[in-house]
Amino acid sequence: MNWSLIFSISRTHLLSRRKQSIIAALGVTFGIGTFIILVSFMTGLNKMLDGLILDRTPHIHLYNEIKPSEKQPLDYLEEYASDTRIIHSIKPKQNQVRIHNALPIIDYLKDDNRVLGATPQVQAQVFFVSGAIELNGIINGIDIQEEVRLFNLDNYIVDGDPKDLVRNDNGIILGAGLGDKLSVQIGDRVQVTTASGGTFQLKVIAFYQSGIADIDNVQSYANLKVAQRMMRAGNNYITDIQVKLKDINNAADMSGELSRQFNLTAIDVNTANAQFEAGNTIRNIITYAVSVTLLIVAGFGIYNILNMMIYEKMNDIAILKATGFSGVDVRRIFISQALLIGFTGGILGLIFGFGVSVLIDHTPFEVEALPTVKTFPVNFRLLYYVIGIVFALIATFFAGYFPARRAQKIDPVDIIRGT
Amino acid sequence: MKDIRQEKVLIAEKINKYFRIPVDFHVLKDVSFSVRKGEFVTIMGKSGCGKSTLLYVLSTMDTDYEGRLTLAGDLVTGKPHDQLARIRNEHIGFIFQFHYLLPEFSVLKNVMLPALKLGRKSEAEIREDAMEKLRLLDIGEQADKLASRISGGQKQRVAIARALINEPAIIMADEPTGNLDSRNSANVFDILDKLSHEKHMYLLVVTHDEEFARKTDRIITMADGKITRD
DSSP states (O other): OOHHHHHHHHHHHHHHTHHHHHHHHHHHHHHHHHHHHHHHHHHHHHHHHHHHHHTTSOSEEEEOOOOOOSSOGGGGOGGGTTSOOOOOSOOOOOOOSSOTTHHHHHHHHHHSTTEEEEEEEEEEEEEEEETTEEEEEEEEEEOHHHHHHHHOGGGGEEEEOTTHHHHOTTEEEEEHHHHHHHTOOTTOEEEEEETTSOEEEEEEEEEEOOSOHHHHTTEEEEEHHHHHHHTTOOTTOOOEEEEEESSGGGHHHHHHHHHHHHTOEEEEHHHHTHHHHHHHHHHHHHHHHHHHHHHHHHHHHHHHHHHHHHHHTHHHHHHHHHTTOOHHHHHHHHHHHHHHHHHHHHHHHHHHHHHHHHHHHTSBOOOTTOTTOOBOOOOOOHHHHHHHHHHHHHHHHHHHHHHHHHHHHOOHHHHHHTO | OOOTTSSEEEEEEEEEEEEOSSSOEEEEEEEEEEEETTOEEEEEEOTTSSHHHHHHHHTTSOOOOEEEEEETTEEOTTOOHHHHHHHHHHHEEEEOTTOOOOTTSBHHHHHHHHHHHHTOSOHHHHHHHHHHHHHHTTOGGGTTSBGGGSOHHHHHHHHHHHHHTTOOSEEEEESTTTTSOHHHHHHHHHHHHHHHHHSOOEEEEEOSOHHHHHTSSEEEEEETTEEEEO
């Protein structure tokens, strides 16, 4: 089949009906453009929110939970096994907070090829002393370099450089809210007393802001060793292990496995943030539903215009058929017109969508809760552009197909006879 | 198709056709005739006698009829539409009462389109052929104008050029002069006459124009869906 002839005919048709063609193409342009904008913006937002939660959340969190034994002494007595047993006033089991053999466990985890990294933490309950006032707080003893590498701690530092913690053993990264309450600046010293009575002087080297006030009012970070000293413990005293995996989808399986293997409590990220996942899914569904609706509306626009065009071109269709063009040729002429409209409109839509996305990406967006976000988040992904143009072609194909089928079936005799 | 120049170019046998809408109406009643090569035939008759309907059946565009139609030794009755389109493209040139050019294309392109569809020659050759036909009809200088921008007489000549472009064996015309003044109409007759006698094309013309008909080789008169005089 002679496609170049068909395209040259449909091009002439489109160009001689310039206004109509432009309007039809603009319908596609806006449909696709809005799709691109919407999907880029929404997924950008999703990614930002994901980041907000997931960046700082370990994929697997290992610790010793203080809780009652699952098997109480009564359960060991076989003669009562089939009876109903009621125990009152169960108390938590005496258990150490530290993880037994934490350092070998960390080494073991680092060797696992599913694991991106594992960092030790020591949590210490402390009081920040300011004159006569004592403020409750938590100091997390961390390995700052690993923490920055795996959990992007540096993204949440609003002032100062977290790496200073490496150089300064007695440094502390204060939560921003805590810093305000204590009225301290970088370089100032804060006095900390521990539950067991020890007193420490720590130098403020940076401020941390997660955006969640409850955390920023109590949380602070110091070197692992400092926290261990506060707990009057050696360097094998570790209360938490945070694991980051290469693939987050392994988290659930692996946390079960680790929990059994080391007899520890293991919480995976999906369990910790189940509601978050649901929110994501719903936002995605909304994004796609709105976009598809827009494209369908654009499709109906094309359908209408082509239908009108075919009505106007009854004579032309009859002439083409009389001079030897088959019904299939005529159908192809009109489908190719629809596709040309779809392609041109689609490409323009991609450009339009990209332009507006760039604009949004540069629009200032500063809120206190999100210290690291300066502009609206936009996700530039090639895939969305591919989906956009493919959808434009598919939608215009179907919008053109039915009118074109009508043109294919037009009987030239009816037209030429002029009845 | 076999040799197109054989004795009988077109044979119609017992063609019957009915219109069902708006009411049942028997338009063509057992129409049978045949035409030899190089004949210039006119079909005459009053309005509504079925002469145009007959022409459309003969042209293969209308397939809703009973009977047998043979073109150049090939039975065309019952062939699928796409094959019929091919036959029209290759063997039949059509001239309509209202010229029916494609208004958005240039005159030259209008003439070229059937040949481009046939695809037997390269585009350059087709362009050359089309120009030659246009010059033959004395409208070579209008080639690049839009078809909607030329006069009625010129349009009719462009339509003739288009009918000739694939060098068909048969030219069918439906009131080719119906819309023209006497000077243009004489002009069109001369052109058609020349084609019939010099190129041995078979021409079948439906007309009201008695003066036009008298000058042709053979007149078929129709009344009430039947051939009354041949």
